[in-house]
Amino acid sequence: MQLSMFFQHLANAVSLGSLYALVAIGYTMVYGILRLINFAHGDLLMVAAYIVYYGRGMFHLPWPVSIVLAVALTSGTGIIVERAAYRPLRNSPRTTILISAIGVSFLVENLGLVVFGGRPQSFPLPAMFDSGSAKEIAGVRVENITFVIPAVTLLLLLALLHIVHRTKVGMAMRAVARDFDTAGLMGIDVNRIIAVTFAIGSALAAVGGIMWAMKFPQINPLMGMMPGMKCFIAAVFGGIGNILGAVIGGFLLGVAEIMIVAFLPSISGYRDAFAFVILIGTLLLRPTGLLGEKVAEKV
Amino acid sequence: MRKTRLVAIVLLLALFVPLLQGCGGQPQGQAQEEEQKPTEVHIGVYEPMTGPSASGGQMTWEGIQLANEMYPEVLGMPVKLHLEDNKTDKTEAANAVTRLIDQKKVVAIIGSYGSSLSIAGGEVAKNKKIPVVGCSPTNPLVTQDNPYYFRVCFIDPFQGKVMAKYAYDNLGARTAVIIRNVQDDYAVGLANYFKQAFIELTGDSKSILAELEYNTGDQDFTAQLTQTASLAPDVIFAPGNYGDSALMIRQARSLKITAPFLGGDTWEAPEFIEIGGADVEGATLSTHYSVQATGTDVSKEFVDAYRAKYGKEPNAFAALGYDAYLMILDAIKRANSINPEDIRDALAETRDFKGVTGTITMDENGDANKSAVILQVKNGKFEYLTTVEPF
Numbered sequence: 001m002q003l004s005m006f007f008q009h010l011a012n013a014v015s016l017g018s019l020y021a022l023v024a025i026g027y028t029m030v031y032g033i034l035r036l037i038n039f040a041h042g043d044l045l046m047v048a049a050y051i052v053y054y055g056r057g058m059f060h061l062p063w064p065v066s067i068v069l070a071v072a073l074t075s076g077t078g079i080i081v082e083r084a085a086y087r088p089l090r091n092s093p094r095t096t097i098l099i100s101a102i103g104v105s106f107l108v109e110n111l112g113l114v115v116f117g118g119r120p121q122s123f124p125l126p127a128m129f130d131s132g133s134a135k136e137i138a139g140v141r142v143e144n145i146t147f148v149i150p151a152v153t154l155l156l157l158l159a160l161l162h163i164v165h166r167t168k169v170g171m172a173m174r175a176v177a178r179d180f181d182t183a184g185l186m187g188i189d190v191n192r193i194i195a196v197t198f199a200i201g202s203a204l205a206a207v208g209g210i211m212w213a214m215k216f217p218q219i220n221p222l223m224g225m226m227p228g229m230k231c232f233i234a235a236v237f238g239g240i241g242n243i244l245g246a247v248i249g250g251f252l253l254g255v256a257e258i259m260i261v262a263f264l265p266s267i268s269g270y271r272d273a274f275a276f277v278i279l280i281g282t283l284l285l286r287p288t289g290l291l292g293e294k295v296a297e298k299v
Numbered sequence: 300m301r302k303t304r305l306v307a308i309v310l311l312l313a314l315f316v317p318l319l320q321g322c323g324g325q326p327q328g329q330a331q332e333e334e335q336k337p338t339e340v341h342i343g344v345y346e347p348m349t350g351p352s353a354s355g356g357q358m359t360w361e362g363i364q365l366a367n368e369m370y371p372e373v374l375g376m377p378v379k380l381h382l383e384d385n386k387t388d389k390t391e392a393a394n395a396v397t398r399l400i401d402q403k404k405v406v407a408i409i410g411s412y413g414s415s416l417s418i419a420g421g422e423v424a425k426n427k428k429i430p431v432v433g434c435s436p437t438n439p440l441v442t443q444d445n446p447y448y449f450r451v452c453f454i455d456p457f458q459g460k461v462m463a464k465y466a467y468d469n470l471g472a473r474t475a476v477i478i479r480n481v482q483d484d485y486a487v488g489l490a491n492y493f494k495q496a497f498i499e500l501t502g503d504s505k506s507i508l509a510e511l512e513y514n515t516g517d518q519d520f521t522a523q524l525t526q527t528a529s530l531a532p533d534v535i536f537a538p539g540n541y542g543d544s545a546l547m548i549r550q551a552r553s554l555k556i557t558a559p560f561l562g563g564d565t566w567e568a569p570e571f572i573e574i575g576g577a578d579v580e581g582a583t584l585s586t587h588y589s590v591q592a593t594g595t596d597v598s599k600e601f602v603d604a605y606r607a608k609y610g611k612e613p614n615a616f617a618a619l620g621y622d623a624y625l626m627i628l629d630a631i632k633r634a635n636s637i638n639p640e641d642i643r644d645a646l647a648e649t650r651d652f653k654g655v656t657g658t659i660t661m662d663e664n665g666d667a668n669k670s671a672v673i674l675q676v677k678n679g680k681f682e683y684l685t686t687v688e689p690f
Contacts (some may be wrong), residue, residue, distance in 0.1 A: 001531065005525060005529050008525045008528075008554075009522060009525055012519075012521035012522060012525060015521070016519050016521070057377055067340045113349050117346075117349075117353075118349025118350060118353035118357075118384075118386075119353040119354050119357065119570065120351065120353070120354070120574070120575035121573075122570060122574040122576075127680035130576075130577075131549045131576075131578050133685055134553040134554070134555075136555075141553065141554050141555055143553050214516035214536070215518075216546055217518070217546075217549075217574060218340055218518070218542045218545065218570075220350075220351070220353075220542075220575045221349075222350065224567070226516045226518075256521045257522075258519075258521070259522075261511075261522035261523060261526070262522050262525065262526065265509060265523075265526055268511055268512045268513065268522070268523060269481035269482075269512035269513065269514060271513070271514065271517070272514050272516075272517070274557045275359075278597075279627055
């Protein structure tokens with residue numbers, strides 16, 4: 001393989017990986033605080049993409065307004081989902097909430113089919129992300145969006161780490177993560193903190209969804225399924241619950257997926273299967289993931 | 300508490316009542332049907348109304364509905380259409396056909412866009428002995444070993460040959476790369492026929508530089524395309540879903556791949572151009588029918604009615620849906636019966652049926668031997684290039 005071709009593959013991999021990382025952060029954050037895998041995360045991503053689509057296409061809102069609107073409304077959706085489907089089950093066994101999460105995922109997907117229609121739509125793009133605008137650096141072609149996504153991912157990563165470790169809300173989140181009951185006894189409004197966690201997680205999903213649609217400008221109500229799966233794998237691979245781990249997991253998954261096609265083109269059809277092999281391998285060999293904490297299961 | 304439980308139990312039992320009736324009532328119902336004269340003809344439709352192929356299914360459904368409005372009766376009875384969404388999913392396709400036959404008691408079925416879906420649905424129809432007319436499933440396996448499946452379109456060995464010949468003669472291509480969706484029977488089949496025909500034309504087994512693969516739902520094709528760029532082929536043959544293919548061509552152009560993209564009939568959807576934008580300019584595909592090709596009287600009637608009803612230009616899928624419906628009506632008339640077996644026999648004997656998309660004669664497999672048209676995207680529209688007769 002030529003060197004320039006290898007670097008092209010690497011650029012493609014970074015581009016894909018940063019997108020996985022962006023979505024995986026939100027996944028892992030909610031898990032880290034609540035020990036709940038929010039299966040509806042991928043579908044919130046779809047909701048955000050459609051809000052921008054309608055905002056731009058139907059109401060001709062400027063880009064910043066539609067993006068802010070999408071993030072705000074998706075956050076709201078996240079809070080509603082938590083209030084309606086997760087809070088009533090707060091004291092139920094964990095499996096019950098997990099099944100409720102799967103139900104929410106199906107509900108959002110099918111509501112999307114009814115409301116938005118099943119036909120894939122073309123996502124409007126700002127001119128700066130047109131395919132013709134790709135830059136060439138030392139023989140490697142890179143789309144403009146490839147520069148934006150890692151920057152956004154990094155920015156949100158830093159913001160999130162700041163919130164969780166340096167603010168009062170973050171301290172409360174960590175306390176809730178340790179123990180709901182004790183946190184409540186210490187005067188923390190557990191329900192409010194969990195709602196905030198969901199709002200932030202959903203906002204992250206919204207940003208991920210908008211970036212996703214800008215990179216792959218074709219949206220449909222089921223577009224969140226595969227990203228949801230892949231980013232869940234990324235989060236588990238990096239160590240679910242660990243925010244930095246999600247970023248690393250996302251990047252590694254992107255690199256692995258691209259490189260398997262690059263070096264073994266004859267099995268390129270098994271690319272998705274490969275991602276799931278990573279998931280199974282991680283669970284077997286290192287269940288807590290790359291950066292996962294080694295904690296004994298709470299009894 | 301006790302009251303609510305009682306209510307719950309009653310409700311639960313109520314759920315089973317129709318089920319029990321269904322079980323016990325069936326033989327009785329059948330006996331009644333033979334005595335009573337039927338008053339309606341039920342025709343089922345299973346198409347992807349949602350999912351990645353939704354556009355194709357919806358366009359086909361528009362054509363079928365139009366045909367039903369124009370020709371709402373057969374043998375003096377009104378024809379009632381029943382639509383089931385197969386959700387672009389093989390399992391759902393089989394379920395949809397089962398529902399149509401068991402619950403809606405249809406005597407014939409139309410569908411489905413997508414060969415994989417048709418193969419899955421066809422298995423059920425074959426076991427239940429209900430004839431099906433496919434509108435646009437082009438894989439040969441759809442009708443093979445299935446005496447109950449017919450279709451109004453050509454099949455992929457022909458479509459593959461047409462595109463290989465176009466690449467070789469009109470574009471002067473001597474090398475090609477194939478990128479196909481491995482999960483899609485249509486794409487895999489069509490790619491194979493293209494490969495065979497192209498190798499035959501060039502006389503060089505190495506003229507296909509690579510065969511690259513992806514999966515349904517993939518959105519990132521940069522790895523396959525980087526591979527393709529390094530091989531520098533004259534053309535790229537990439538049969539697949541219109542949405543996936545449009546994304547792929549976008550990514551190819553941003554990687555500065557300039558080779559022309561060729562595909563099959565599934566690309567003919569407005570979304571292909573909406574999603575692909577300026578990047579799909581020049582993309583060339585083979586399909587069943589074009590408004591711009593000189594047509595028959597039947598096609599004129601269809602085009603006028605379609606424009607009046609939907610306010611837009613019809614495409615091949617609407618035309619095929621229209622033809623499939625009318626071919627079933629034609630068979631019912633000739634059979635002078637709405638018994639599924641009689642309809643099947645009459646369908647198999649279809650000769651020189653004048654459809655919108657051409658003259659249809661069923662061969663021994665239930666396939667139509669028809670011409671293909673080649674379209675190219677120009678200025679954001681599908682423009683007609685030429686018609687290719689069977690060869």
